Amino acid sequence: MTSRKRKALSIAEKLEILRKYDENIVMKQSELADSLGIPGSTLRTILNNRKEIEENAKQTGGKRMKLRAGKFEELEDILMKWFLQARATNIPINGPVLREKATEIARKLHVSDEFTASNGWLDRCRKRHGIVYRQISGESESADKSCVSTWLTNVLPPLIHKFLPKDVFNADEFGLFFKLMPDKSFVYKDEKCSGGKLSKERLTVLLCANSDGSEKLPPLVIGKSVKPRCFKNVKRLACEYRAQCKAWMTGELFSTWLQDLDPSMIQKNRKILLIINNCPAHPKDVSFSNVQVEFLPAIQPVVLSH
Template identity: 30%
Template sequence: MAPKRQSTSSDDSSSKKRKVITMEVKYDVVKRSEKGETNTEIGRALGLSRMSVVTIVKDKERILKHVKDAALMKATVINMKQRSQSIVEMEKLLMIWLEDQNQQRVPVSLSVIQEKARELHEAVVKKNGEGRASGEFSASRGWFNCFKARANLHNVKLQGEAATADSEAAESFPSGLAEIIKDHGYTADQVFNVDETGLFWKRMPNRTYLSKEKSAPGHKAGKEQLTLLFGANASGDLKLKPLLVYLAENPMAFKGIFKSQLPVIWKSNKKAWVTLMVFENWFNDHFVPAVERYLSSKGLPFKVLLVLDNDPGHPSN
């Protein structure tokens, strides 16, 4: 009697296991189908059944969208890595530049650092051949705050100003001034205030950024300055012609120019300050005539209240 044939059910079950088709294979099927290959030809080439190929081709839209999204995500990740590398390299160069500025005793402000960061980033991008990626970096305040923390920077003041204001007198002044105006019957057109301000037109910033471990080096502040005196009445109806005090009486830039045609009253002294003599000259020769003409045109009496601070150049009387 012939021996019984052994069962091959285990072999059949293993051969019937479902084959996992990757997204790359599915995409290959779709591309072959678009090129005109038949389902049978695609199946033979890739080792798939005809029904599997038919199912994949029917799902063409979803497969193409998935592949497109994956490619976009990959490109985004690559771009972010490149951009991060550029920023890291730029920040290293920026720190070297900041150290150099500190060594040269040149103070730098936030806007100066932002401009330098954009400039360095653009140079790094060009060097690395990253195309137009430079337009993506704006050196925003958010970036600077993170950079400041990473670089251990802090903002320090290079020069201080002494406080000279009398706080108690300042608190009582408004009510006292209101009483004077009311008691003497001044109108808003008759109440004037003038004050000076210095313009350091070559002055460097008075704060800078540097590592917390370091101290701020001293630097020579620019002394090129001029002083301006502005004034107006309380109603804002008359704005006085500004007084300008400079170091030179006849600067070379004014060659062929008449100072009387300037939009300011030009005065000069060695310190470019409003001294007592300069102020009295301005008061008698310019302020009084200008205000007298103004009040006359308004039909108001020539009665004026001029409010001044305690500047040394202002007369005590």
């Protein structure tokens, strides 16, 4: 298989790609990338940098040939994939963490002699990829109501009309901080209200159920340990358990979960629709015979900034 040659896209070309994406929101990203003749990673980068591209277009009239790429483009591509995955699980990422991860990637790419994760590099990298640093609040960013309305009116009905309610499933993950103490307590009026260090030990749990509530799939639980001591002498679990070094959902774990789900539906001679959020840990280029995977619109952009 021959690899595509990288092409420097102008601002105007990137705007055209964004326009075609908006017009074909039902189409899978991998299919759209193929129809445009660009790698899927290029399309994802353009979508992630939409705001920066549109701002540059206003300033330059779309005539500038390209946004300047970094010298270590492969390193930054890998770093951004890791960054998106980390933010998808709501893990706070700051400058030192990004620099440390970049240094680790440089070692694996054997470019550590040339690459220095300096503050200057970090500033330039953030500008290239539209990353900002913000205060984390308790609530997620508000969704684009027009985007939601369009998806609910024009996209969702054609998807579900071929399926019975019992065959339309939705899945989502959440972080379970199982050692986290309550953040409120009864205290004496004159007592100083303070607590100890908050535990950051967590599990990731994926839950999946159908739209009429008649069926719930076994939960998928992701922990750090391959063989937790608490599982000793346990012959059967009420869930599926997988291990990942940070207890995060990854593209590989999600794909494996789908690959296990599809044969079970084949065995039941049943076809289902699975609707899931547009998360970096959920690979888009998946296809199965009895499980049709569709993604919610990307209505909550992931950003960090000043």
